[in-house]
Amino acid sequence: MEQIWLLAKITYKEGVRNRILLGVLLVALLFSAFNVIFSQMFAHDLSKVSVDLGLSTVSIAGLAVIFFMGINLLARDFEKRTIYMVLSRPIARWQYVVGKYVGLSLMVGTAVAILGLFTAAGVKTSMLMAPNFIPQNYSWLVFAAAVCFSLLSLMIITALAQLFTCLATSSYIALLVTACAYFIGQNVELVRKTLLDSAEVNRYYAIMIEGITWLFPNLQAFDMKTAAGYGLPMNTVSLCWTAVYGLSYIAITVSLSVFFFQRRELT
């Protein structure tokens, strides 16, 4: 346990001190400022637009952190062989995988927390400027839940990114495959729904789509931007199951990473 935490800590430090993170945060900050201006351009529902834009900023910045830094940090261990420095210690390979994952998640979590606060500030400003358009049931609790689930979805992508870096030989391929997984995850629900609704579908095609929905995470389930924007009521039990779904997906993905990493030759 201690070894995992140690590794998480240095991964986190290495990530947080990277300039890219600063850049991402800066861009996100600009977005938050832009948010206040942009949302005023809408005649109606402008606090909804503001929440939408803010939460999208959180997601996009989180994705940027994973794609520009997370994968880089993971792949560099193999490419620059910094992994020797870790694995020559009394640290088991599974501890390395878990520790690295925890460290990266912490890093993404920090970025999301900072951005979430900025976004909340931006939304608050928009609301103060146009108090008439605050949705009746607007609740900051739902907003916070939306941020948390956004983080969960980012953590799923991180786990997938780690799995792909353990499997692939180059960071470029890992990046590409992770991006594909992200797009599939975003659209899998829509595609499945459309297919199931239409009567005549090739049976094998339907089976394939069903298989894909089991392999890839349904990232739409974690997207609560609309609920946050309108302050729609959320069911606690549903939220819990969604969280369980996400967490078990992460656990399985990390287990798979361990499985493959244990067999990997570190030449």
Next chain:
Amino acid sequence: MTIKIEKLKKTYRKNLRFSKPAVDDLTLLIESGEAFGFLGPNGAGKSTVIKILLNFIQPSAGAATINGFLVSNPAVRRNVGYLPENPYFYDHLTAEELLTFGGKAAGMGKAQIAKRIDELLERLKLSHAKKQRLRTYSKGMVQRTGLALALIHKPQICILDEPMSGLDPMGRRLVADLIVEMRKNGQTVFFSSHILSDIERLCDRVGILNRGRLLYCGGLKDLLPATGGGLEQAFIGLIEKDEREQHGADLAAG
């Protein structure tokens, strides 16, 4: 014995086809408290053996144990310090943070680590850069930091892959002194090098490897008189003889 390598064989896979074994039927014993030099031309398989000892790669056949335990057991590495060839660390950490990580991973206490860090950095002339990020370090400084990281937990066994590469003469002297000192302390040092003068100066025993096969293993003194001249003469003689035989074998096979 401390390190025991038995009938070790490693074949790398290249595009689904197995190439020639990088290490073939290697048996090697290293006694506790000795300084063992691992010699061989480039590509002889020295690094492969060292990577197997640290469980970075798995042997195709045979086994390696350290202190009687299989190297696949991570606990073995509590007593092992390792310096990779051309080490590279996380850029944004400071030397202090890196060494603290190493110490903690080996189960050392905080105060103990702090003391040991100061001692080692002083020794390796890195004290001034303790709180600098590693990305600002020169190549020699990184190499010395790597050595500090290998030694932070006072390991029983030190495995050093080309410890002298990238160092200036002063740095080399520092490292050589450290190895001598470790030997005095009863620590085992296993290091590979192709700088023969260093080996000659520091080792009790040497193993000479060519094309994955062990040509010679034994005391330095036993090797020298056989051919006359220095270690260089002896080394080149051995390799050339092996190459001739290898060459002959290749012809016969073809």
Next chain:
Amino acid sequence: MKAAKFFGSLLPLAMLLTLYTVARFRVDEIRADYSYRLHAAALPVSTEMMKAIAGEFKGLAADYLLLEAASFIGSKEKGTPGDWDAVARLLDQSSSLDPYFRSTYLLAQANLPWRAQKYSETLTILERSKKHLTWDWLPGFFMGFDYYFFLKDNFRASKELMEASKRSDPVSSISLSSWAARLASKAGQVSAAIDFLSSIYEKTDDEGTRDLLMQRIMTLRGAETLQSAVDSFVAQFGRMPDGLDELVVTGIIPVIPSNPYGRPFTLKDGTVEY
């Protein structure tokens, strides 16, 4: 020893997989329940802005918007007017991002006028497709239909059909131009309309739409029968019948056909109204 270790790691994994499976099914249920997901949503963005955002991925964005609209249409949800506004907007955005996309106008024509009474929106999309798909006569044909059927504008309908006939293959061209000509003239309207509608009926898959079309065809057939009865009454008696009942009394037709729309046929100035 090794076996114990193997099973030791297998057990938690099996538990995880079970948990994942259960959670997955629960999430599926939850997602199906979320009513707000079943509403169609479209960005309140002008098409020009949409084009700017889509950049070089206009085709892809068009596909996505169409999929989004299709997923709502396919869900068999009744939908609020707001939903249909969104669907219309999605289709409009999709068609302006990729005006060559046939699926867009087909989907729009099959749903918007029938289920949401969005005639002008449909016509806009069809017009756009007609302009770009210079070899395709269907958009024009549909426009003619919409003008005739929904907007009751026979003149525009005939014009559109005439144009469409110029694009179509020789066989369809003849019927298209004849429909166009007859729709424009008062006399041949009813029979032209029946042929016209029957051809649409053949092209339609959706049951609801087919029912609607069949009703209209039945009505027109009833009107046609009555009109010819009136004509033969005039030929026989040299005067207009006082009412449609007189046609039955004089034995020209056995019964007055019923109007599927519930409103009885009436006679006004010698023309059957429906």
